[in-house]
Amino acid sequence: MLDKKLDELDQLLKRSRAYGHAISMIHWDMETEAPEKALERASEVLGVLSEAAFENFVNPKTKELLDYLNENFDKLDEIRQKSLVKLTKEYNKEVKIPKELISEYESLKAKAQAVWSKAKESGKFEDFAPYLEKLVDFNLKFIDLRGYEGHPYNTLLDDYEPGMTVEKLDEFFDYLREHLVPVIKVGLEKSKNINDDFLNESYDINKQKELSKFVAEYMNFDFSKGLLKESVHPFTLNFGKNDVRITTHYYENNITSAIFSTLHEGGHGLYEQNIADNITDTPLGEGSSMGIHESQSRIYENVFGRSYELWKGLYPKLQELFPRFNEVSLENFHKGINKASASFIRVEADELTYSLHVMIRYEIEKLIFNKEVDVKDLPKIWNEKIKEYLGLDVPNNSLGILQDVHWSCGLFGYFPSYALGNAYASQIEVQMRKDMDLDKALLDGDFNSINKYLTDKIHKYGSSLKPNELMEKLTGEDLNPKYFVDYLKNKYNFN
Amino acid sequence: MLDKKLDELDQLLKRSRAYGHAISMIHWDMETEAPEKALERASEVLGVLSEAAFENFVNPKTKELLDYLNENFDKLDEIRQKSLVKLTKEYNKEVKIPKELISEYESLKAKAQAVWSKAKESGKFEDFAPYLEKLVDFNLKFIDLRGYEGHPYNTLLDDYEPGMTVEKLDEFFDYLREHLVPVIKVGLEKSKNINDDFLNESYDINKQKELSKFVAEYMNFDFSKGLLKESVHPFTLNFGKNDVRITTHYYENNITSAIFSTLHEGGHGLYEQNIADNITDTPLGEGSSMGIHESQSRIYENVFGRSYELWKGLYPKLQELFPRFNEVSLENFHKGINKASASFIRVEADELTYSLHVMIRYEIEKLIFNKEVDVKDLPKIWNEKIKEYLGLDVPNNSLGILQDVHWSCGLFGYFPSYALGNAYASQIEVQMRKDMDLDKALLDGDFNSINKYLTDKIHKYGSSLKPNELMEKLTGEDLNPKYFVDYLKNKYNFN
Numbered sequence: 004m005l006d007k008k009l010d011e012l013d014q015l016l017k018r019s020r021a022y023g024h025a026i027s028m029i030h031w032d033m034e035t036e037a038p039e040k041a042l043e044r045a046s047e048v049l050g051v052l053s054e055a056a057f058e059n060f061v062n063p064k065t066k067e068l069l070d071y072l073n074e075n076f077d078k079l080d081e082i083r084q085k086s087l088v089k090l091t092k093e094y095n096k097e098v099k100i101p102k103e104l105i106s107e108y109e110s111l112k113a114k115a116q117a118v119w120s121k122a123k124e125s126g127k128f129e130d131f132a133p134y135l136e137k138l139v140d141f142n143l144k145f146i147d148l149r150g151y152e153g154h155p156y157n158t159l160l161d162d163y164e165p166g167m168t169v170e171k172l173d174e175f176f177d178y179l180r181e182h183l184v185p186v187i188k189v190g191l192e193k194s195k196n197i198n199d200d201f202l203n204e205s206y207d208i209n210k211q212k213e214l215s216k217f218v219a220e221y222m223n224f225d226f227s228k229g230l231l232k233e234s235v236h237p238f239t240l241n242f243g244k245n246d247v248r249i250t251t252h253y254y255e256n257n258i259t260s261a262i263f264s265t266l267h268e269g270g271h272g273l274y275e276q277n278i279a280d281n282i283t284d285t286p287l288g289e290g291s292s293m294g295i296h297e298s299q300s301r302i303y304e305n306v307f308g309r310s311y312e313l314w315k316g317l318y319p320k321l322q323e324l325f326p327r328f329n330e331v332s333l334e335n336f337h338k339g340i341n342k343a344s345a346s347f348i349r350v351e352a353d354e355l356t357y358s359l360h361v362m363i364r365y366e367i368e369k370l371i372f373n374k375e376v377d378v379k380d381l382p383k384i385w386n387e388k389i390k391e392y393l394g395l396d397v398p399n400n401s402l403g404i405l406q407d408v409h410w411s412c413g414l415f416g417y418f419p420s421y422a423l424g425n426a427y428a429s430q431i432e433v434q435m436r437k438d439m440d441l442d443k444a445l446l447d448g449d450f451n452s453i454n455k456y457l458t459d460k461i462h463k464y465g466s467s468l469k470p471n472e473l474m475e476k477l478t479g480e481d482l483n484p485k486y487f488v489d490y491l492k493n494k495y496n497f498n
Numbered sequence: 499m500l501d502k503k504l505d506e507l508d509q510l511l512k513r514s515r516a517y518g519h520a521i522s523m524i525h526w527d528m529e530t531e532a533p534e535k536a537l538e539r540a541s542e543v544l545g546v547l548s549e550a551a552f553e554n555f556v557n558p559k560t561k562e563l564l565d566y567l568n569e570n571f572d573k574l575d576e577i578r579q580k581s582l583v584k585l586t587k588e589y590n591k592e593v594k595i596p597k598e599l600i601s602e603y604e605s606l607k608a609k610a611q612a613v614w615s616k617a618k619e620s621g622k623f624e625d626f627a628p629y630l631e632k633l634v635d636f637n638l639k640f641i642d643l644r645g646y647e648g649h650p651y652n653t654l655l656d657d658y659e660p661g662m663t664v665e666k667l668d669e670f671f672d673y674l675r676e677h678l679v680p681v682i683k684v685g686l687e688k689s690k691n692i693n694d695d696f697l698n699e700s701y702d703i704n705k706q707k708e709l710s711k712f713v714a715e716y717m718n719f720d721f722s723k724g725l726l727k728e729s730v731h732p733f734t735l736n737f738g739k740n741d742v743r744i745t746t747h748y749y750e751n752n753i754t755s756a757i758f759s760t761l762h763e764g765g766h767g768l769y770e771q772n773i774a775d776n777i778t779d780t781p782l783g784e785g786s787s788m789g790i791h792e793s794q795s796r797i798y799e800n801v802f803g804r805s806y807e808l809w810k811g812l813y814p815k816l817q818e819l820f821p822r823f824n825e826v827s828l829e830n831f832h833k834g835i836n837k838a839s840a841s842f843i844r845v846e847a848d849e850l851t852y853s854l855h856v857m858i859r860y861e862i863e864k865l866i867f868n869k870e871v872d873v874k875d876l877p878k879i880w881n882e883k884i885k886e887y888l889g890l891d892v893p894n895n896s897l898g899i900l901q902d903v904h905w906s907c908g909l910f911g912y913f914p915s916y917a918l919g920n921a922y923a924s925q926i927e928v929q930m931r932k933d934m935d936l937d938k939a940l941l942d943g944d945f946n947s948i949n950k951y952l953t954d955k956i957h958k959y960g961s962s963l964k965p966n967e968l969m970e971k972l973t974g975e976d977l978n979p980k981y982f983v984d985y986l987k988n989k990y991n992f993n
Contacts, residue, residue, distance in 0.1 A: 021546035024539070025520035028527060040723040041741035044519070048737075051516035055550065209704070228535040246536035 005078060008071050015065065020284065022056035024242050033116070034234045035250060046113035053109040054102055061097050069094055085467050086286045093286070099148045108141050112413050119411035120235065126399040128382050135410055136378045139371055142415050146372065156372040159416030163293035164423060165469055169369065172419055175484055176362050179422070182488045183358065190343045190355045190495030199339035201331050206258040210324045215251050215265040217320055222303060223450040224249070224269045225276050236408045237264040237350075239271035239300075244283040247275045258325070259340055260351065263304050270303030271296055273454055277462035291461075292470045293417060294482075297424020298431060299457065305354050305425075306432050306490075307453070311337045312445035343495060345393040347402040349421075355491055356393060358425055363388045364407070364418035372415070427474065429486040431461070434478045500573060503566050510560065515779065517551035519737050529729045530745060541608055548604060549597070556592050564589055577777060580962050584781045594643045603636050607908050614906035621894040623877045630905055631873045634866055637910050641867070651867040654911030658788040659918060660964055664864060667914055670979055671857050674917070677983045678853065679887075685838045685850045685990030694834035696826050701753040705819045710746050710760040712815055717798060718945040719744070719764045720771050731903070732759040734766035734795075739778040742770045753820070754835055758799050765798030766791055768949055772957035782962045788912065790965050792919020793926060794952065800849050800920075801927050801985075802948070806832045807940035838990065840888040842897040844916075850986055851888060853920055858883045859902075859913035867910070922969065924981040926956070929973045 029045055029052075037045060069091050076084060115134040122131035142159065151158040154169035161167060212233075219231050225247075234250040241247040249268035251261045274290055282288045290296035307313050314337055321336075322328045328336065343353040349360035367384060370376040376384065385404040386397040397403040409417055435441050435456060444452045454462075460477045471481045524540055524547075532540065564586050571579060610629040617626035637654065646653040649664035656662060707728075714726050720742075729745040736742040744763035746756045769785055777783045785791040802808050809832055816831075817823045823831065838848040844855035862879060865871040871879065880899040881892040892898040904912055930936050930951060939947045949957075955972045966976045 017542065018546055018550075020539075021543040021550075024543040025524065025547060028523050029520070032523060032527070036725060036727070038721060038723050038725050038741055041737065044515075044738045044741060047512065048516040048519040051513055052520060055513075055516075226533060228533050230531060230533050232531070242536065243539050246533055246539060 005075055008068060008075075009083070011068055012072065015059070015068070016284070016286070018059050019056065020243075022052055022059060026052050026056065027240055027242065031240050031248060033113070034236075034238065035232050042113065042117050046110045049113055050106045050110045054106045057097065057102050057105050061094065061102070065094060066098070082282060082285060082287065082467065089286045089466065096149055099150075100145060104141070104144070108413065111137055111141070112411070115411040115413075116408070119405070119408060123401055123405045126401040126405065128400045128405055129379075131405065131411070132378055135381075138410060138413055139378060139415075142413070143372065143374070154369070154373070156369055156416065159368075159372065160419065161416075163417050163420050165292055166471065167292075167294075167419070167423075172365065175426070175482070176365060176422070178484045179358055179362065179488070182484075183491070186488065186491050186495065187343075187355050187359070190491065191345060193495055194343040194353075194355075197338045197342040198335070199342045201327065201336075202259050202339055203256050204258075204327065205255055206325055206327075208253045208255055211253045211258065211261050214321065214324050215253075215261050218262055218265045218317070219249070219269050221317060221320075221448060221450065222266065222269050222273070222307075223454050224272050228276060229272055231265065237268050239268045239275070241272070241275040243288065244276055244278045244280070247272045257351075263308060263340075264350075266308040267300040267304035270300035273303070273457070274299040274462050277454065277458040278465040279463040282465045282467060285465075287465045287467045289466055291464065291466045291468055291473050292423075293420035294423030294427060295461065295470050295473060297420045298427030299424075299461065301421075301424045302428040302431060302457075306428055307445060309337075309341050309354070310442075310445055312442050313448075314340075315446055316448040341494065345395050347389070347395060347397060348406055350406075354425070355495060358422045358487075359392045361418050361422040363392065365422070368415055368418065423482065426482060426484045426487040427470075429490040430474065430478050430480075430483060431457075432490070433486050434460075500570055503563060503570075504578070506563055507567065510554070510563070511779070511781070513554050514551065515738075517547055517554060521547050521551065522735055522737065526735050526743060529731075529733065530727050545601070545604065549601065552592070552597060552600065556589065556597075560589060561593070577780060577782065577962065581781045584961065588781070591644055595640060599636070599639070603908070606632055606636065607906070610906045610908075611903070614900070614903065618896055618900045621896040621900065623895045623900060624874075626900065626906070627873050630876075633905060633908055634873060634910075637908070638867070638869075649864070649868065651864055651911065654863075654867065655914065656911075658912050658915050660787055661966060662787075662789075662914070662918075666977075667860065670921070670977065671860060671917070673979045674853055674857060674983070677979075678986070681983065681987050681990065682838075682850055682854070685986065686840060688990055689838040689848075689850075692833045692837040693830070694837045696822065696831075697754050697834055698751050699753075699822065700750055701820055701822075703748045703750060706748045706753065706756050709816065709819050710748075710756050713757055713760050713812070714744070714764050716812060716815075716943060716945065717761065717764050717768070717802075718949050719767055723771055724767055726760065732763050734763045734770070736767070736770040738783065739771055739773045739775070742767045758803060758835075761803035762795040762799035765795035768798070768952070769794040769957050772949065772953040773960040774958040777960045777962060782960045784961055786956075786959065786961045786963060786968050787918075787965045788915035789918030789922060790956065790968060792915050793922030794919075794956065796919045797923040797926060797952075801923055802940060804832075804836050804849070805937075805940055807937050808943075809835075810941055811943040836989065840890055842884070842890060842892060843901055849920070850990060853917045853982075854887045856913050856917040858887065860917070863910055863913065918977065921977060921979045921982040922965075924985040925969065925973055925975075925978060926952075927985065928981050929955075 026049060029049055033042070033045055069087070072079070072083075072087050073091060076087065079087065111134070115131075115138060118134050119131050122128065143155075146155045146158045149158050152168075157168045160169070160172070216231060220226070224231075228245040229247040229249065232248065232250050233252060235252060237249070237251045239247070239249045249265070249272045251264040251268060253261045274296060278288055290299075311333070314333060318328070318333050318336065331339075341353070343355040345356055346352055349357065349364075352360055363385065366388065367376070367381065370384070371378075382400050382404045389395050389397050389403070407418075409415075432441070439452065439456055441453070443449070461473060464473065468476065474481055521544060524544055528537070528540055564582070567574070567578075567582050568586060571582065574582065606629070610626075610633055613629050614626050617623065638650070641650045641653045644653050652663045655664070655667070711726060715721070719726075723740040724742040724744065727743065727745050728747060730747060732744070732746050734742070734744045744760070744767045746759040746763060748756045769791060773783055785794075806828070809828060813823070813828050813831065826834075836848075838850040840851055841847055844852065847855055858880065861883065862871070862876060865879070866873075877895050877899045884890050884892050884898065902913075904910075927936070934947065934951055936948070938944070956968060959968060963971065969976055
C-alpha cells in the first residue's frame, strides 16, 4: 500500500514537473527571443497551464495522499521525509488560494512584464503603476488568504528564504546600516582616484560574446547541460540539473557588465548543475533558499570574479580579444573592476554600495505590505532614499524605481535575498579559506577544486538542508553579517 | 443553451491551444538551442503533455458537445460550421486509436529518430530496418482502426492533403513522369556549361546571417510577429498568426543554402502570418493542406526567389555584404542559382529534378502500405529507381533511402505534398500573372503587392477552404500538373 502511494506521489510529481517545465519554457522564450506580438497568446497559454498545474496539485486526492504519507512518515527514508514536509507546506499554502485568482494573476504578470519593459525604456512610471498596483493587490490578497505571523510581509519573505522574518531582517539591515556606512565613506574616498575609463570604451559585441562564453567555460559551467544566451535582464532558469540556462547582456561601452553577469549567473547555474542526482527530480531538487542561491552567484561574481588571482589567469584572454588591454596593467585593471562609486543601478553597483540598493527595496516593500504607501508615490520615495543613502539625485525613473524587473514578475520579498547572499558569501569564503588554498585555486583557474568544494558543502544538498542548517553545518554558525562587513573593510583598504 | 455549448467549445479549444503551444515550444527549443543532456527530461515532459492534450480532447464530454453542436449545425455561422466539421473529423479519427497505442507509438518514434540519425551516418540500413518495420506496422494498424476507402494509403494521404487519393496522385505523377523526363534531359544538358563555382567559396557566417535577415525583411516577413533563427534542418513553426518562427542553416561554403531556406521558410511563415484574424484561433487557423503550404514556400523560394527580377533588386545587398560578387554579373549569378544537375539528395535538388525524388518516395510508400514490399528490400528498390529516373548509381544508403528523417518521425503520406506544392505554385503563378504585373512587383521589391495578392487569394482563408476549393476559386480549375511542366520547360530553355 505504501509503495502504491509512493508511486502515486511520483506520478503526481512527474506531472507537476511537466507543467512547471512548460511554463518555464514559455517564460524563457519570452525573455530571450519571443516576438513582440507573441505576448497575448503566450499569456493566454500561461493562464491555462498554470490552472492545469494548480488543478494537478491542489485537489482532494493530493490531500488524501499527503495525509496518508504523513501518517506513515516514519517508514519513509530521509529524502522522502524532507520532500514530504516541503510538499505539505506547499500544499497548505496553495490550497488557500482560489484557482481563478492564480490564473488571473499569471496573465497579469505576463502583461505587466511587457509594460514594465516599455516603461523602463521611456521612464514613464505612470504607465507601469496601474499594473504594479494590481500586482500588489493580488499579493495583499494572497497574504490575507495564506495568513501571516508578525508582519504581513513575513509571508512573502518565507517564500524565498524559509524562516526569514522582518524581525530578523531588520536586525540584519540595522547591522549593515550601522557598520557599512563608515566603511562606504572610506571606500568611496579611496576609490576616487582610481581610473577605470578603459572599461567604458567601445568593445565589439561579438567579441564580448566570445569572452562571456570563455568565462563560463573557464568556471566549468557545463555546456552539455546548459547554455548561455542574451536577455535584457540577466537571469538563470533551469529544468532539473541537466538543463540549466543562464543569460547575460552586452553593452558596447561597458565591457565588465557582460563578464560579471556571466560570472554571477554562472554561479547560480553551477549550483543547479551540481545538485545531487538522487534529489534533482524531488521537491528538494532546487536551491536551499534564494539567499543561499545569491551567495553562490555573488561568490563567483565578486569573491572569485573580482579577485586579482582569478584575473591573473583570465587577463591574457581579455588582452587577446581586446588588444586595448595590452596598455592596461593587470594591477590597474584589478583596481578598475573593484572601484567603488555611488551609482544608480543596483545590478551595476559595486560591492560596497550594492547592499544599500537592496536595503532601500526592502524598506519600500515593507511599507507597501504594511499599506503605508501609495504605489504612485514610489518614485519619490525611491529617489529620496537614494539621496539619503548615496547622496545621488535620480535623474529619471529608468535609473530609479523602474530599473528592476522583479515587481513586474510578482517577485515581492525577493530583494532581501541579494543582501543575504552577499553576507552568506563572505561567511562561506572565510570557511573555504580555512579548508582549502583558495588563492592558489584561483591563480591556477582550478575551478574543478573550487566547484567540488562548493558542491560538497552546498550545491549537492539542494534544499534538503535549510539555509541555517547549511550555514551551521559548514561554518558552525547561522547567518552573521560581520563577515561581510569585514570583507568590505579589508577589500577597500587597498590603494 | 447553444451559447453555453459554444462557450464550452471555446474553452476546450483554448485548452487544446495551450497544450499544443507548450508541446511545440519544447520542440522549437529542442531543435534550436536545448543542450545535449536536456533531451531525457524534455521527452518525459512531452509524454505527459501529449497525454494531457489527448485526454483534454478525446473524452465523452467532447463527444457529447460535438454531437449537440452537430444537431444544431444550421444555427451556426459559416466559420463555426467549418470548424465543427474539421473538429468532428479529428475527433472521430483520434477516438479510434487506443491511448496506450499512441503512447507506445510516441516512444517508438523517439527511439526510431535516434536510431535513424545514427544509421544515416553509418549508412547501415539494417540498423534502422527493425524500427521502420515497427513504424509501418503501427501505421497499418492505425489504418485498420481508422478504416479506409480504396487504397489503404489514402487514409494517410488525407492527413496531410485532405481529399487526396492514390487514384488522383497516380494520375498526377503519371503526367509528371511522362512529360518531365524529356524536359529534364534537355535541362540537364543546357545546365552543363553553367559555372556556379562562385556560390561555393568561403562566405562569412555572420554576414550570411545579416543577409538572411535582410532577405526575410525584403519579402516583408513581419518580425513583430515572427523571428528567424538557426537549426540543423530548416523549418517553420507557429503559435497562431502572431508568433511565426522560421529557421535556416548556414554553411560557410554554400552561400545559397541559407538564402533559399530563408525564402522557403519565409513563404511558409507569410502564409501563417496572414491568416485572417477571425479564424486564427479556430481549428481553421492553419494552412489548407501541406501541399498548399508547400506551394507558398516553393513560390517564394523558386518562382520569386530564383527570378532575375527579384535579384535585380537584391543583388546590390549581396554585393555590399560580399564584395566577391562585384566580379560576378547578375546574369551569371542568376544562371548559377538556376543550374540543374542530377543529384542524390532531395533537399539539395534543383527544381528540375526535385519532383522525381518525391515521386520515388510516393511509389515506395504505396508499395509499403499495399504490403507489396519487404522493408529490408527498400534500399535496393530506392537505388533502382534513382538509376532509372536520374541515371545515378547510389553509392551508399546515407545518400539514398536513409537521407530523409520523415519515416523515423512516422510521417508516412507526407512526401507527395512536396511535389503537389511545386505544381500548385506554378498554377498559382500563371493566375497571378493574369491578375497583376508580377515582374514589375519583383523588380520593385514590392512584396506589399505580392503578399497582398496571396493573402487575399490564399493565406487569409486558412483551412476554411479545401485545397481543391482554393484552387478552383483562384484559378478556375483543380490541381493541374501541366502548369508546372510548362514552367520548367520555359525556365530551362534559357541559355
